[in-house]
Amino acid sequence: MLPALAALACLLHGAAAAQSSSSAKSASASASASHSSASHSTSGLASATAPPLQSTVSQIVVTTATAIPSPSAGAPLPSQAVLPPTQSWCPSKIFCAGPLLQTINLANPFVDPKTIVDKPTRKTSQAVLADFAALPGNASLTEGAVVAFLDADFAGEGQELVAVPLPGFQAAPRFLKNVTDPLLQAFAGTVHGFWTQLVRGTNASTLCDGVKCESSLIPLNHTFVVPGGRFREQYYWDSFWIVEGLLESELYSIANDTLQNFMDEIERFGFIPNGGRIYYLDRSQPPLFIQMLARYVAASNDTAILKRALPLAERELTWWQTHRTLNVTSPFTNTTHALAQYAVANSAPRPESYLQDYTTVHDPAQPALNDSQAAALYAELASGAETGWDYSARWLTGDAALGTGLRRLNVRGTLPVDLNSILYKNRVLMAQLYGKANATAAARHTAAAAAIKAGVLDLFWNATKLAFYDFDLVTNTRNDVFSTATFYPFWSGIIPPEVLASAENAFGAFAAINLVLNRYNGTVPVTFIETGLQWDAPNAWPPHQYVALQALRALPANVTTGALPTPAAGAGSFSLVPAGQLGVEEAALPVQALSGTSNASTSGAAADVGARGAGAGGGVVNGGNATGAAGWADALGVQLANRYVAGALCSWHATGGQIPGLLPRLSDAELNVTQSANNTGNMFEKFSISDIDSAGRGGEYTVQAGFGWTNGVLLWVASNYGGALVAPECPSLLAVAPAASSSAAPSGTGSASASASGPSTSTTGAARGLGAPSMRVLGALLACVVACAAW
Numbered sequence: 001m002l003p004a005l006a007a008l009a010c011l012l013h014g015a016a017a018a019q020s021s022s023s024a025k026s027a028s029a030s031a032s033a034s035h036s037s038a039s040h041s042t043s044g045l046a047s048a049t050a051p052p053l054q055s056t057v058s059q060i061v062v063t064t065a066t067a068i069p070s071p072s073a074g075a076p077l078p079s080q081a082v083l084p085p086t087q088s089w090c091p092s093k094i095f096c097a098g099p100l101l102q103t104i105n106l107a108n109p110f111v112d113p114k115t116i117v118d119k120p121t122r123k124t125s126q127a128v129l130a131d132f133a134a135l136p137g138n139a140s141l142t143e144g145a146v147v148a149f150l151d152a153d154f155a156g157e158g159q160e161l162v163a164v165p166l167p168g169f170q171a172a173p174r175f176l177k178n179v180t181d182p183l184l185q186a187f188a189g190t191v192h193g194f195w196t197q198l199v200r201g202t203n204a205s206t207l208c209d210g211v212k213c214e215s216s217l218i219p220l221n222h223t224f225v226v227p228g229g230r231f232r233e234q235y236y237w238d239s240f241w242i243v244e245g246l247l248e249s250e251l252y253s254i255a256n257d258t259l260q261n262f263m264d265e266i267e268r269f270g271f272i273p274n275g276g277r278i279y280y281l282d283r284s285q286p287p288l289f290i291q292m293l294a295r296y297v298a299a300s301n302d303t304a305i306l307k308r309a310l311p312l313a314e315r316e317l318t319w320w321q322t323h324r325t326l327n328v329t330s331p332f333t334n335t336t337h338a339l340a341q342y343a344v345a346n347s348a349p350r351p352e353s354y355l356q357d358y359t360t361v362h363d364p365a366q367p368a369l370n371d372s373q374a375a376a377l378y379a380e381l382a383s384g385a386e387t388g389w390d391y392s393a394r395w396l397t398g399d400a401a402l403g404t405g406l407r408r409l410n411v412r413g414t415l416p417v418d419l420n421s422i423l424y425k426n427r428v429l430m431a432q433l434y435g436k437a438n439a440t441a442a443a444r445h446t447a448a449a450a451a452i453k454a455g456v457l458d459l460f461w462n463a464t465k466l467a468f469y470d471f472d473l474v475t476n477t478r479n480d481v482f483s484t485a486t487f488y489p490f491w492s493g494i495i496p497p498e499v500l501a502s503a504e505n506a507f508g509a510f511a512a513i514n515l516v517l518n519r520y521n522g523t524v525p526v527t528f529i530e531t532g533l534q535w536d537a538p539n540a541w542p543p544h545q546y547v548a549l550q551a552l553r554a555l556p557a558n559v560t561t562g563a564l565p566t567p568a569a570g571a572g573s574f575s576l577v578p579a580g581q582l583g584v585e586e587a588a589l590p591v592q593a594l595s596g597t598s599n600a601s602t603s604g605a606a607a608d609v610g611a612r613g614a615g616a617g618g619g620v621v622n623g624g625n626a627t628g629a630a631g632w633a634d635a636l637g638v639q640l641a642n643r644y645v646a647g648a649l650c651s652w653h654a655t656g657g658q659i660p661g662l663l664p665r666l667s668d669a670e671l672n673v674t675q676s677a678n679n680t681g682n683m684f685e686k687f688s689i690s691d692i693d694s695a696g697r698g699g700e701y702t703v704q705a706g707f708g709w710t711n712g713v714l715l716w717v718a719s720n721y722g723g724a725l726v727a728p729e730c731p732s733l734l735a736v737a738p739a740a741s742s743s744a745a746p747s748g749t750g751s752a753s754a755s756a757s758g759p760s761t762s763t764t765g766a767a768r769g770l771g772a773p774s775m776r777v778l779g780a781l782l783a784c785v786v787a788c789a790a791w
């Protein structure tokens, strides 16, 4: 179903507020531009001094979406399937599954169904329900009548949240001195300044009291940082990377506030929900609260927080233990392990993604589902959202009987390696936080950590392929989908004995990063499988670059010395990847597009086009110089850090970003390609393996000064790799758009962070390994026309 084109609620900043966000967008916007080989080189400009940083809060304007269904106002609504069961965890008759929400969603008034449930009512709940009941019956109900009802009974989404000043903001935090390149130092300072745009508080004057009006917002008592765009609330796992960045920025007070909000939520609900809305109360997200807490305490020295935080951290761990943990007997060793999974009790569409979920379940192109099958699929869809990776080939079974695409979700049938690694680290950190002050509690957590580690190594680690995979409970064996989840155990401090045994093995576990750096222009993709789902290739997400970098840093020095291995003559970097590790043959890897319409070779040394000048300590085209690296792991880290900065800087520049005196604004003709003529630069929530500024080039278009985790990771990289960062050479926007599907921007894959998004392609996600249908075409159809649109 083609979503209506509609203006969305976005938090616009500064002068960009007047920007139109309703024009249709094609993924091939640059196809007719004349060819040019010029790159917008940034490196020649590096000698000027950095401009003063902005420390004032620009005006934040909240706009709201206008309901514009794609059918005409007089058109009747599509016929409705029978209602799903009401959900006891979500009792609102307006914002939770029920006749009102289903009816409005079928009218499809907004590009993003989350808009509907983020609108507080203008009237009492009873009045709204009465107005709904007074609408004509389904057969004669029109699109226009639904829009009129929405306009009369609902106010603007997001209006209960207001931009607030950022306490303690200072223009020049210490970490900036770590960045030696003047342009990149100025860029890091600019990104640091974006925090001022992302701080929100609850607006008491517009808050619904539940009597005069009703709202889905969970009001928080402390200020917080939002990811941006449609993610206008505080989110759970996004906040980990936001806090990492805030700590680099020395913004301890707002980091404390973030933690205080999470503690309030644990106190009130017993766990931390996905985000600050009632419709998230059936699910959590990757449990990173304890890790945020430990980082905050280490950076701020505020140990006083532990008095309140430790008991609440215990409560959160108990929630995961009670609601998400299973005993599983390993088929490899016959040992029984207690390990966790994502598993949400839910039998209705997610309110914020109602239409997508409804469509997935009632897809006429797939087998009809009975009530229990439908309930199971709704539970899978919600569980997939709890993983943060919604959705990915990681969660799809090969069981064709289930249908295609998201019909094959098997989240509850999976033990995820990343979740268990996070829980392991949480236990280690709890033991450290208790320390000598409570040796009993510390010992309890140390023992729990050891038990989880044994389970992770037994069930998830394949010593032959030198990688971690999820465990499939249905087939009772390891999954074969290689993903960035393989790096989570390393990040958490679980280093398998085979990796400790030799530098050669250790490199094997990270050979995929070397492959990406040599073969592609961008950063590490989620998987090497192109399904059209947003947590698969070609998408590369900021948190994963952080995890990969931390994983490299976690290796002991005795296995990271020695230069990067080089392939034998004629062979490419693929030959250095342990056999079978990626689960796909070389020819099936995503394609790297070159300029014009040509693609890079798909095999052998010729495929390594990203490796310009690499080899013995050379650089890569998008910046980075591993010459001074201490060994292969450091060399990979330096190059990946540079790639990440290149992607963030080039896409920001390509959408209108500039730094006076250092980085001139692009020409109007160039900015026209990204429809950014009136824009001032965007930080995107995700990137592409093959095109470092595809976020700008390809049709996804965000106008907010986001994106929380993108900024957080940028600041962390700047602090930790600052001396090794080199100004990138950004691709030319006027070059002819690449033709290969894998080089297209991930425009069909939605723009939402995992936090809350629905599938981009609920009816078309290809079966694992089969490759996607024309994602380009689909992308053009579904292209999120606006900022915060997510699908």
Ligand SMILES: *[C@@H]1O[C@H](CO)[C@@H](O)[C@H](O)[C@H]1NC(C)=O
Binding pocket: 174, 175, 176, 178, 248, 719, 720
């Ligand atoms: C800057 O770099 C130094 C040395 O590499 C490192 O110790 C420090 O943590 C980095 N960050 C800051 C904020 O100084």
Ligand SMILES: *[C@@H]1O[C@H](CO)[C@@H](O)[C@H](O)[C@H]1NC(C)=O
Binding pocket: 253, 256, 257, 260, 302
């Ligand atoms: C953290 O926030 C709490 C709640 O507002 C406050 O009581 C405490 O003093 C704060 N801690 C610091 C170090 O500012």
Ligand SMILES: *[C@@H]1O[C@H](CO)[C@@H](O)[C@H](O)[C@H]1NC(C)=O
Binding pocket: 219, 220, 221, 264, 265, 268
């Ligand atoms: C915020 O504070 C009020 C008053 O103390 C309390 O009733 C409410 O539960 C708090 N909110 C949360 C999310 O804890």
Ligand SMILES: *[C@@H]1O[C@H](CO)[C@@H](O)[C@H](O)[C@H]1NC(C)=O
Binding pocket: 299, 300, 301
């Ligand atoms: C925390 O303590 C360490 C060591 O005493 C010190 O180096 C650091 O500056 C302190 N951090 C803050 C934010 O006060």
Ligand SMILES: *[C@@H]1O[C@H](CO)[C@@H](O)[C@H](O)[C@H]1NC(C)=O
Binding pocket: 325, 326, 327, 338
């Ligand atoms: C797992 O096994 C332990 C020890 O036998 C037991 O205490 C626990 O209740 C079991 N958990 C589940 C979810 O079955």
Ligand SMILES: *[C@@H]1O[C@H](CO)[C@@H](O)[C@H](O)[C@H]1NC(C)=O
Binding pocket: 331, 332, 333, 334
């Ligand atoms: C596990 O136990 C079964 C019998 O209970 C036995 O057949 C099998 O060989 C054992 N597997 C391993 C890996 O020890």
Ligand SMILES: *[C@@H]1O[C@H](CO)[C@@H](O)[C@H](O)[C@H]1NC(C)=O
Binding pocket: 314, 437, 438, 440, 441
């Ligand atoms: C140690 O921590 C436990 C919670 O795990 C708590 O019940 C106990 O009171 C603590 N003991 C001390 C001495 O603080």
Ligand SMILES: *[C@@H]1O[C@H](CO)[C@@H](O)[C@H](O)[C@H]1NC(C)=O
Binding pocket: 332, 462, 463, 464, 465, 478, 580
């Ligand atoms: C590990 O991977 C190898 C190579 O694919 C495979 O042959 C082996 O069965 C796997 N081992 C286990 C225990 O899954």
Ligand SMILES: *[C@@H]1O[C@H](CO)[C@@H](O)[C@H](O)[C@H]1NC(C)=O
Binding pocket: 500, 501, 502, 503, 556, 558, 559
């Ligand atoms: C590296 O050190 C670890 C201990 O930290 C040890 O277990 C391992 O055997 C060492 N590896 C090599 C290759 O020396």
Ligand SMILES: *[C@@H]1O[C@H](CO)[C@@H](O)[C@H](O)[C@H]1NC(C)=O
Binding pocket: 521, 593, 594, 595, 596, 621, 690, 691, 692, 731, 738, 743
């Ligand atoms: C990838 O990088 C190469 C070399 O700089 C360049 O020619 C090509 O256009 C880039 N491809 C994309 C899709 O940006």
Ligand SMILES: *[C@@H]1O[C@H](CO)[C@@H](O)[C@H](O)[C@H]1NC(C)=O
Binding pocket: 613, 618, 619, 620, 624, 625, 626, 627, 628
């Ligand atoms: C990398 O750095 C070294 C020393 O810092 C320098 O000599 C070399 O020219 C640099 N290479 C590139 C490609 O920038």
Ligand SMILES: *[C@@H]1O[C@H](CO)[C@@H](O)[C@H](O)[C@H]1NC(C)=O
Binding pocket: 029, 668, 669, 672, 673
């Ligand atoms: C911008 O691009 C559109 C086509 O996408 C073209 O019609 C228009 O002339 C361009 N404007 C400028 C100023 O280049």
